[in-house]
Amino acid sequence: MYNKYLVTGATGFLGRAVVEELARRGAQVHALALPDDPYTHLLPKEVRTVTGDVCESDGLADFFADADSRTCVIHCAGIVSVASRPAPKLYQVNVGGTWRILRQCIAHGVGKMVYVSSVHAIPEKPRGCPITEDCKLAPGLVDGDYAKSKATATNLVLDAAAQGLNASVVFPSGIIGPGDVQGGSFTSMAESFLAGRLPFAVRGGYDFVDVRDVAQGLLACCEKGLPGKGYILSGHYATIGRMLQMVGAAAQRRYRPLCLPLSLAKLAAPCYERRSLRAGKQLFFTPYSVSVLGSNGQFSHSAATECFAYEPRPMEQTLQDMTAWLLSREKRTAGGN
Numbered sequence: 623m624y625n626k627y628l629v630t631g632a633t634g635f636l637g638r639a640v641v642e643e644l645a646r647r648g649a650q651v652h653a654l655a656l657p658d659d660p661y662t663h664l665l666p667k668e669v670r671t672v673t674g675d676v677c678e679s680d681g682l683a684d685f686f687a688d689a690d691s692r693t694c695v696i697h698c699a700g701i702v703s704v705a706s707r708p709a710p711k712l713y714q715v716n717v718g719g720t721w722r723i724l725r726q727c728i729a730h731g732v733g734k735m736v737y738v739s740s741v742h743a744i745p746e747k748p749r750g751c752p753i754t755e756d757c758k759l760a761p762g763l764v765d766g767d768y769a770k771s772k773a774t775a776t777n778l779v780l781d782a783a784a785q786g787l788n789a790s791v792v793f794p795s796g797i798i799g800p801g802d803v804q805g806g807s808f809t810s811m812a813e814s815f816l817a818g819r820l821p822f823a824v825r826g827g828y829d830f831v832d833v834r835d836v837a838q839g840l841l842a843c844c845e846k847g848l849p850g851k852g853y854i855l856s857g858h859y860a861t862i863g864r865m866l867q868m869v870g871a872a873a874q875r876r877y878r879p880l881c882l883p884l885s886l887a888k889l890a891a892p893c894y895e896r897r898s899l900r901a902g903k904q905l906f907f908t909p910y911s912v913s914v915l916g917s918n919g920q921f922s923h924s925a926a927t928e929c930f931a932y933e934p935r936p937m938e939q940t941l942q943d944m945t946a947w948l949l950s951r952e953k954r955t956a957g958g959n
Contacts, residue, residue: 623649624733624844625692628685630654630676630723631699632669633661635802636738636794639837640696641669654685654699661803676719682726689730694844697723698738700775703768704807704911706895716771717778724782727789735789736843737779741829741854741921742769742914744793752922755793755852766910776852783850790847792840795856795921799833799940800947807906811862812869813948815879822880823862824887824907826915830865831857832940835932842930856921857934868938872945884916 627644631637632653638661644651645666652670655662662671674681676699689695701708701715720737727735745763747753759777761770776791783789802809808830814820839855847853863881870877882890888909895908905911926932 623647624694626650626652626689626694627844628652628654628689628693628695628732630695630697630719631738632665632671633659634698635804635806636797636833636836636840637698638664639801639833640698640840641665643834643837643841645669652685654682664803676722677714679722679725682722686726686730689726689732691731691733693730693732694734694736695723695727695732696736696738696840696844699723700738700772701768702740702806704766704905704908704914706892706909708767712767713771716768717775720775720778724778724787724789728782728787733788734844735779735782735787736840736847737776737789737791738840739776739779739791739793739852740769740772741793741795741856742766743772743776744854746918749918750920751918752920753854753918754922755854755925765913768910780850780852788849790843790849791852792836792843792847792926793852793854794836795829795831795854795919797833797836798830798944800943801833802944805904807904807911808865809944809948810904811906812866812944815866815869815877816873816875816945816948816952818877820866820879822882823866824884824912824915825861825863825881826884826887826912827859827861827864828915828917828919829856829859829921830937830940831855831934835934839926839930839932842932843926846930848929851925851929853926853929853932854921854923855926855932855934856923857940858937859919860937862915865937865941868941869945872942873949884912887912887915
């Protein structure tokens with residue numbers, strides 16, 4: 623273990639799981655959080671919270687104070703978006719923020735830097751061919767602004783590694799599991815499903831992975847990941863319909879939404895996205911998300927398994943734990959009313 627861990631995006635879904643695991647191991651952790659972050663109170667009390675923004679170089683000075691070769695930097699901060707027209711902040715955080723973190727890592731000579739990219743940054747292969755991380759990455763080879771931003775940022779990290787920084791990259795697939803207080807795409811869908819408010823779903827599928835497994839894999843990469851190398855942290859492929867069935871079984875609920883064919887979903891997605899934006903709702907059904915569900919969602923985590931014994935848990939276990947967490951939160955909310 624390193625003497626100190628600096629974690630950006632520490633109050634996010636993955637970042638908090640990483641911080642909690644580090645705290646459980648007794649590590650010294652400094653967590654970067656925005657000045658108005660409403661989730662800092664969820665961090666373990668032994669973690670030092672530093673106020674700052676990856677988009678502002680001056681604000682990172684306190685975060686990197688005393689960082690040296692015994693320090694490991696885990697860069698989780700990033701914006702995930704399935705919007706057709708994401709805000710400029712997407713590139714400012716995902717690309718500009720990564721560039722600023724890299725500059726600080728190089729200036730302080732940190733011992734290790736691990737960047738959390740995404741499988742969306744990796745070019746798709748034809749169906750039937752498992753996608754691996756040993757390929758050329760470029761924004762022009764992937765679709766969607768989110769994927770392009772992550773591919774661009776990943777190349778910045780790999781370039782820094784080529785110049786001597788001990789940096790590695792992890793590529794998680796769709797992260798799910800208990801504790802997603804911000805309400806990511808599938809969490810929001812499952813929540814609507816459990817409340818009987820999900821009118822339809824889509825027949826496609828993708829690879830989803832437990833947030834706790836990604837956190838464990840990321841920390842293993844901190845210790846054993848090779849400089850300039852990337853590691854896919856995937857889980858298991860499943861259709862959305864099958865996942866909702868498992869959520870329903872765990873909650874003992876019979877409600878089943880209509881599953882639209884991808885062709886109809888593509889026609890309906892633009893309208894649904896506009897309605898969600900006007901209502902201020904979490905986006906989970908957009909043209910981009912539909913295209914993802916119709917893409918090749920087969921990813922190989924063999925490199926991570928070989929390098930640091932990464933092994934994801936069964937999806938059934940993840941969805942059972944996630945459902946239990948959602949139901950307990952639903953009960954607490956109802957009790958508060």
